[in-house]
Amino acid sequence: MVKVTVCGAAGGIGQPLSLLLKQSPLVSHLSLYDIVNTPGVAADLSHINTKSKVTGHVGADQLEEAIKDSDVIVIPAGVPRKPGMTRDDLFKINAGIVRDLATAAAKFAPKAFMCIISNPVNSTVPIVAEVFKKHNVYDPRRIFGVTTLDIVRASTFIGELIGADPADVKCNVLGGHSGVTILPLLSQVPGTEKLTQEQIEKVTNRIQFGGDEVVKAKDGAGSATLSMAFAGARFALNVVEAAVKGTSTIECTYIDLAAATPEAIASVKEATGEQDIAYFSLPVELGPDGVKNTLPIGAISDYEKTLFTAAATELKGNIAKGAAF
Incomplete structure (x- = not known):
C-alpha cells in the first residue's frame, strides 16, 4: 500500500502530474490537495480504470486528512512564473505556501519522502528542511528538490544536436534548479565530442534557460507545466519503485x-571552489530509505569548471535565503 499526496493538485502542474501518477500500479491511494477545485479533479481521475483510490481534499481544514500517513508527498503548489517575473518575486509568494505544507507533513507524515517542485527549488528545499528540523523529524535522505526537468530538457536538446534518440541520451545535470546554477555535464555524454564549442555553449544556455523559452511561447498564459508534470512524475515514481520494490535507480536531485x-x-568542493555549500544536485542512487548513495561529479571540462564557479555564489545566496525564511 502506497499513499502519494499531491499538494497543489488542481494547478497547471498538479493536474497532469496526478494523471500520470494515477497510471502507476504501485500507487494504491492518490490523495489530492489544493485550496480550490480538488474534489472535481479527484472525481475526474477516479473514473480511470487503474486500481489506485483517489481522494480530493480542499482547504486548510482538510490538509491533515490529505497528508496523514503519506509515503510520498509531491509539492508542485504555488504560483507559476509569469513574463517579467524574477525567481525572487516567486520566492516571496511560494515560500509561505511551501512552509505551511511542510509543517503539515512534519506533523502528520514525518517519514514521507518529500519531492519539492515549487520554485525556486534552490530555496524551497532548505525551507522544508528547516521546518522538519524544528519538529525534530529531519532526515536529509528523504527530502528532494525535483530537478528532473533539467535532465529531461538536456536529453531532448542534446539528442536533437547529435542525432540521437532523446530517450537514450543520459546527461547529468548538477548544481541547482535555476539559470546559471543548472550545470549540464555535456563532456560526459558520448557523441558530444563532435560538437563545436559554440554549439556546446549554446545548448548549455538553452538547458539553463529553457523555462524562459516556454514562458515566452505561452505569452502570459503560464510556464512549463506539462514537461514539469512529466519530469515530476518520473522522479516521484522512481522514489516509489525504490521504496516498494528496492529497485535501484540513479537520478540527479537537489539534496542536503x-x-x-x-x-x-569532496567533488562538489573541488568543482565549485567553495567549502560550505550545504545543498547541491548530484547523481543519487535511490533506495528504500531515500538517498542510498551519491556519486561524485567525475571529470569535467575547463568550460564546465567556469560554470561551476559562476553557480557557486548564486547557489549559496539562494540556500541562505531559504534557510533564513
Whole structure:
C-alpha cells in the first residue's frame, strides 16, 4: 500500500502530474490537495480504470486528512512564473505556501519522502528542511528538490544536436534548479565530442534557460507545466519503485549534502571552489530509505569548471535565503 499526496493538485502542474501518477500500479491511494477545485479533479481521475483510490481534499481544514500517513508527498503548489517575473518575486509568494505544507507533513507524515517542485527549488528545499528540523523529524535522505526537468530538457536538446534518440541520451545535470546554477555535464555524454564549442555553449544556455523559452511561447498564459508534470512524475515514481520494490535507480536531485558520501562532497568542493555549500544536485542512487548513495561529479571540462564557479555564489545566496525564511 502506497499513499502519494499531491499538494497543489488542481494547478497547471498538479493536474497532469496526478494523471500520470494515477497510471502507476504501485500507487494504491492518490490523495489530492489544493485550496480550490480538488474534489472535481479527484472525481475526474477516479473514473480511470487503474486500481489506485483517489481522494480530493480542499482547504486548510482538510490538509491533515490529505497528508496523514503519506509515503510520498509531491509539492508542485504555488504560483507559476509569469513574463517579467524574477525567481525572487516567486520566492516571496511560494515560500509561505511551501512552509505551511511542510509543517503539515512534519506533523502528520514525518517519514514521507518529500519531492519539492515549487520554485525556486534552490530555496524551497532548505525551507522544508528547516521546518522538519524544528519538529525534530529531519532526515536529509528523504527530502528532494525535483530537478528532473533539467535532465529531461538536456536529453531532448542534446539528442536533437547529435542525432540521437532523446530517450537514450543520459546527461547529468548538477548544481541547482535555476539559470546559471543548472550545470549540464555535456563532456560526459558520448557523441558530444563532435560538437563545436559554440554549439556546446549554446545548448548549455538553452538547458539553463529553457523555462524562459516556454514562458515566452505561452505569452502570459503560464510556464512549463506539462514537461514539469512529466519530469515530476518520473522522479516521484522512481522514489516509489525504490521504496516498494528496492529497485535501484540513479537520478540527479537537489539534496542536503549531509546525505551525501564524503567522496561526493569532496567533488562538489573541488568543482565549485567553495567549502560550505550545504545543498547541491548530484547523481543519487535511490533506495528504500531515500538517498542510498551519491556519486561524485567525475571529470569535467575547463568550460564546465567556469560554470561551476559562476553557480557557486548564486547557489549559496539562494540556500541562505531559504534557510533564513
